[in-house]
Amino acid sequence: MRRLQTAHRRSFLKASGVSVALPMLESLAAADTTPDNTARRLVCIGGYLGFHQKSIYPQQVGRDYEISPLLRPIAEHRNDFTIFSGLDHRAPNGHGAWSNYLCGQDPAAVSLDQIVAEHIGQNSRFPSVQLTAGKASRSMSYTRQGIALPMIQRPSVFYRMLFASADDRAHTEYLLKSGRSALDLVLTDAQRLRANVSGRDAEKLSEYFDSVRDVEKRMARQLKGIDNPIPQTDYRLPNYDPVAPNLMLEAETLMYDLMALALQTDSTRVATMFLAGLGQVFTIDGETLQAGYHALSHHGNDPDKVRDLVKVELEHMKCFNRFLNQLKTKTDAHGRPLLDSTVVMMGTGMGDASRHANDNLPTIVAGGGFRHGQHLAIDREQPTTPLLGDLFITMMQRLGLEEDHFSNANQNLNHLFS
DSSP states (O other): OOEEEEETTEEEEEETTEEEEOOOOTTTOOOOOSOTTSOOEEEEEEETTOOOHHHHSOSSOBTTOOOOGGGGGGGGGGGGEEEEESOOOOOOOSGGGGGGTTTOSSTTSOOHHHHHHHHHSTTSSBSOEEEEESOOSSOOOBOTTOOBOOOBOOHHHHHHHHHSOTTOHHHHHHHHHHTOOGGGGGHHHHHHHHHTSOHHHHHHHHHHHHHHHHHHHHHHHHHHHHTSOOOOOSOOOSSOOSSOGGGHHHHHHHHHHHHHHHHHTTSBSEEEEEEOOSSOOOEETTEEOSSOHHHHHSOTTOHHHHHHHHHHHHHHHHHHHHHHHHHHHSBOTTSOBGGGGEEEEEEOSOSBGGGTBOSSOOEEEEETTOOOOOEEEOOTTSTTOOOHHHHHHHHHHHTTOOOOOBTTBOOOOGGGGO
16 A cells, blocks of 8 residues: 655655655755754765876966866866865875775774764664775775775665665566666655645656656666676786676766765765776777776876876766766755755875875865865965864864864864855
8 A cells, every 4th residue: 555654854655665765845844943054964975096186186276276177077066166185184105094084094983974974864764875886995984883884886776775675676676677667656646745745846856756767767777787797808807896897987877866866865964985996997988998997096107097097087077077966956845955055075095096195185075055166275384284184073063063173183174164
């Protein structure tokens, strides 16, 4: 029997074996008393192999900087993000210290996302979600007990978490592969709900249902080949990933789309995504790159390898731009763009993979109600040089946490956003 279930600000359309989360609606939401200057969601994206510093850092500082090559894909959002150079955790060098990214100076210490999830994640279906595009070789999120949290690698698994019965994988994959939609099973309730909400909510529901169907259609195309044996070739990767390694960028796009839907439905308020990097040999714009992703990142300043590395990183930034676009068009229960109340950080624990250096970590912060549009270059030679953890303190405070320290950091960077 179908029924509409309403629980505080969370709402679902339910049918046998299927639960479809709804976007936040003003018609169903209680009055939100959270101050307007407090963000409500956190997304942290981490690139395992970092970003080519000369390609991502603008040469100028302040608000009049010229967009750098790697920022061009997100240039339309220039006033919605800030890029930092010069920040790090004063952590040891090497791939083994990548896990410091969200943990601070000590690897396997409690990570930023888990601290935030303790405060703002408990009223959502999933206090936090951990995703990865590509096979994860390092962890990103850690509990207070130092336990590395597993990451979801397959978009189909994340989709099933969000939109289908957790116990019925076969049924879910049947829906996806057959071209049917989970929405078909709750269509009557969906139509009834749309007829009894405000005009703005009805429009939002139509937009949301269209988004779900679009993701389902692309998921069906992805699922057609995801379980097939990987074709054999004379070429062998140094670190062979059996789960479609060369489809990492396609998986990344789907993960971003699903993450945007998860935020829109308030299924979670805290999400992380790990951008893996092993031996994948990508084909971009019809051209197969000369080496695997990991080998390109260890370029030794070889111009051909740098060129191909930047091609991969540009694809990451294009995916990120799509995500920002969705957060600007999808709205919360009060009609505000999700980006305005979501702190989004894209960064890395690896400042320069070619040198295995963990200093000067490229970091982009978008949304969250901050005053953006700057390149902020931190002078690392000053005795009171801010740390990346100081930026984390500012982010936590914007999210409503009363925190004044993180790992080895005890300042904040609030004044830089004023």
